[in-house]
Amino acid sequence: MTGFLGYSLALLILALGCIAARERAFLRASGSPRSIECQASGEATVVLASGDRIPVRAVRGVGVTRHWVALAPLARSGRSMLVTAGMLGAANARILRLWALWGRTVGVASGQRLP
Secondary structure, eight states: OOHHHHHHHHHHHHHHHHHHIIIIISOOSTTSEEEEEEOTTSOEEEEETTSOEEEEEEOOGGGBOSSEEEEEESSSSSOOEEEEGGGSOHHHHHHHHHHHHHSSOSSSOTTOOOO
16 A cells, blocks of 8 residues: 555554554563462462452463463353463473462361371
């Protein structure tokens, strides 16, 4: 496309790219994830910037590796999340991977008696 229509289309695409980068990449939107909470009971929730909580589950198979953990919302609505190893510290990434593989957090095994 050339002329006015081409310039208008290029400007529109640039504006949409800036909006998408602000909301998704810079995590400025109210629906952006802020933290992941893994409960001892095996449930996990993603806390959004708005304060809302979305229950999530780990994606089995290739969704859990030493490099990433894929999370899917329990409800039909909502976005999936990919948490890479560089997003968390080594200890927190390990806890998230263990939760994704076994469905529970690090602690006392079920049935184990405390001293």
